[in-house]
Amino acid sequence: MWHKREMVVHESDPYNAEPPRNRLLAPLTDADSFYVRNHGPVPELSPDTWSVAVTGLVSEPVTLSLGQLQARFAQHTVLATMQCAGNRRSGFLPVRDIPGEDPWGPGATSTARWTGVRLGDVLRAAGVHDAARHVEFAAPEVSQLADPPQPYGGSVPLGKALADEVLLAWGMNGAPLPPVHGGPVRVVVPGYVGARSVKWVRRITVRADPSENYFQATAYRVLAPEEDPDAAGPGDGISLGPVALNCDILSPEPDERVGTGPVLVRGYAHAGDDRRVARVDVSGDGGRTWCRADLDAAPSPWAWQHWRATVELAGPGPHTLLARAWDSTGACQPESAAALWNPKGYVNNSWARVPVNPAAAAD
Amino acid sequence: MWHKREMVVHESDPYNAEPPRNRLLAPLTDADSFYVRNHGPVPELSPDTWSVAVTGLVSEPVTLSLGQLQARFAQHTVLATMQCAGNRRSGFLPVRDIPGEDPWGPGATSTARWTGVRLGDVLRAAGVHDAARHVEFAAPEVSQLADPPQPYGGSVPLGKALADEVLLAWGMNGAPLPPVHGGPVRVVVPGYVGARSVKWVRRITVRADPSENYFQATAYRVLAPEEDPDAAGPGDGISLGPVALNCDILSPEPDERVGTGPVLVRGYAHAGDDRRVARVDVSGDGGRTWCRADLDAAPSPWAWQHWRATVELAGPGPHTLLARAWDSTGACQPESAAALWNPKGYVNNSWARVPVNPAAAAD
Known part of the structure; x- marks a missing residue:
């Protein structure tokens, strides 16, 4: 029996949906998980x-x-x-309102x-x-x-x-x-x-x-x-034509409780068209220090690359995990979505930011 | 009689030199002004x-x-x-030491x-x-x-x-x-x-x-x-191969006294290889507001584009003029050279920053 797997459904008619982060950890996306923008x-x-x-x-x-x-x-x-040109649009939410009530996360790819x-x-x-x-x-x-x-x-x-x-x-x-x-x-x-x-x-x-x-x-x-x-x-x-350099963190999930000490961070990076991803950096201390991620070879010249890094989280947090990719021109993603905000909410290719270990609610 | 024009000479043997900013305002650079990296x-x-x-x-x-x-x-x-891959290397100076005592400015192009x-x-x-x-x-x-x-x-x-x-x-x-x-x-x-x-x-x-x-x-x-x-x-x-998206301000000069009110800002932008410059923004208030520059058509698919914008400077200053270019993927230059610092000082493609109206020395 066929089970339709869980998707983040942005709209049902026409159907528009993206997979949750953990489903993007596989090199290939199955058809039922593949994002739909219609x-x-x-x-x-x-x-x-x-x-x-x-x-x-x-x-x-x-x-x-x-x-x-x-x-x-x-x-x-x-x-x-x-x-999708609207991939990671939700990263604009802290900046200013953007069209649509439930903007695309990092799964519009x-x-x-x-x-x-x-x-x-x-x-x-x-x-x-x-x-x-x-x-x-x-x-x-x-x-x-x-x-x-x-x-x-x-x-x-x-x-x-x-x-x-x-x-x-x-x-x-x-x-x-x-x-x-x-x-x-x-x-x-x-x-x-x-x-x-x-x-x-x-x-x-x-x-x-x-x-x-x-x-x-x-x-x-x-x-x-x-x-x-x-x-x-x-x-x-x-x-818009060629895709801009981008990356996001797929694991841990936002607001996940991961404790302190070493944490395995995983994600994807993609340089678009004729560019290649050359390096990915990950930070567990808000960008004070960075470590280089272990970057998979691209499964084809036209595909994303997965990466992983273990970062140390000092103290209980809350912490924000950061990731940023560099391409084959030696260029890096821009730091802040604020500088990139645009009325239709396209091309948010700012550094990936995933908060973990949220503060406990006050008793 | 031939006059060797003024150049910013980084090294005399081998000869390494770049033209001052105002010599880059012409669409073509004459051979005597063209930067030399040997x-x-x-x-x-x-x-x-x-x-x-x-x-x-x-x-x-x-x-x-x-x-x-x-x-x-x-x-x-x-x-x-x-x-040159070291163009705008001097922008790393506020971040950390870089090799060479007299790093390349924006004229290594x-x-x-x-x-x-x-x-x-x-x-x-x-x-x-x-x-x-x-x-x-x-x-x-x-x-x-x-x-x-x-x-x-x-x-x-x-x-x-x-x-x-x-x-x-x-x-x-x-x-x-x-x-x-x-x-x-x-x-x-x-x-x-x-x-x-x-x-x-x-x-x-x-x-x-x-x-x-x-x-x-x-x-x-x-x-x-x-x-x-x-x-x-x-x-x-x-x-390094393809050049990364970059721009700089060619006029006014750093620390030039330009007064208050409208100031004409001019510069170049270049997207490298197969990319094109799609927009240039200029700010006279530290990035709080931006205006779109008037962008010249590229004289060829392989050439820089010049641009100009008039910005209002409120009050005597000091002010920092900013410029940033966007390419044909909808991507923008990164904001800060700090995030881009690397030991050999390559690919500083952070926003252009030119201080004007320096504070008068105390009497």
Whole structure:
């Protein structure tokens, strides 16, 4: 009998949920635990009738069924981490109000093996024109979050679209891609914010410019603190693509009683796109001293890395455990979420902070 | 009559110098103002007798004179910023001692038009083997800074070496490349720390592994604060390649008296390699409020961007002007150099801080 495991459900319709921290300790996330960020209802699409149209700045526009995709192009599997631009949004809560009553924690990221064909192979077969610069993906489901309501969509630069790691995927961890994760077929853009890995993709349009879809042109953008998100229009703010360096602590849990002395701290780190995680530091004394974490090798160039460190907690506390990652440019995560606050609550990549050994309630 | 302009000279033998801030306000840096970071004496090489050997994991090793380079391969010009890994090292001074008595300020970066041939064209002509992963560059000049003393060298990953922007350059701003900047011919690796743009290159070796040269394996690495740089050996620390997001204020000058009211603040920002600068914020009140700078378009994908903002200074001060850049991932520079301090003083990419209106000395 199948048991749906516990998830942190942010919204039931459309379903939006993240796994609790301890479920992210595994190198791969099973489909039932994998975070879900949907902007509208899950469309009911049969693998037998689904097809995708490849159009725009190509020599031979084509519509391909799943069977044709599988017959005409080589199959590839890529192990890749997906991360929502709103991952760790709850870290902004101590700073200022942010949209949504129950913001995403550190579980708006997960990792799976994706199987499909290279988007680049499909595009090259269609013949990309010289004027092409971007590739747009369109889904069928209408989102009421968009203004005006419209199907979900987005785009990536042509160079990324042609890269070996970008797939049209029908498989997840060796099984058919579940509808809630974009089945029958979704785009998988490793290293980019999850918003560009469009689910249930039905149309791929090669363009000279980025997509004008609401979720590319207006949403998923970092506004300046003084900008009004309700007044923001197309082109305002920083458009998100490659994922920023980030990490979080997965164990202990926030407010867990771990006592004093040595405590094993575990977590994940992810550098995004072409960067790599080079080092992770952990502190048990509020940043006065740091120790270097034992960092796992990445299971693929496109995946997170897990790490662990044992820190000494002096006295009963309360204490705040800290973690920070460094990437292959020698850059470190910024210290404070306060400096990063933005109206839509994206890209909180400040140091991880997990309070432990809370003060006992007064008798 | 030619006048050598004022430079901040860190060392005269070998010559190491950076331009003062106001000379970085131009989009292009002239050769006399362009920073110089040399590890040994400038070798005397004639363009008529210079040659470079291409060897290692290639099908057809070859030695090419300058004339052969120019005759056999297409000429390309790339406008690119060069940045030393030690740029802004002086920002660590308030934190803790760092090596060298007169650390680099914000002028260990400069921008020029480089003319030469694509390294990738040369490598492809030589036939790169499937096992190749890195490309090593070796210079003739022996550095006493290396342990043991050895010619300067370094390497970049093969993918970068084959990229269109990487040149074997003999021209700088339309003139022959001066010897102090690597003439007759140097490597130019846009987006990477200057250390990889090896000057006076005489040998290019295609390899399976990164270079074992001291300046790749041991130097130019970010160590953890507790590591002893004198004891560090090959492979310790974070090896530097792509440049980290950075910015600095070029005007006003530190400790300049600018009065109260509106002050025009100008500077540069640079995101490195494949990232772009997306926004720059400036504050005149210690970070309580920020305004968005007017950001110039990048003169090329590989170059810095200049910016300007007018901030209000309330009262006589002293004040500290702040600036911080955001990149195309929505990430911001870290706030404090204290968190970034490392024994060799690399990659200070903390917020720019320039004090103005110093307190008058007591009568």
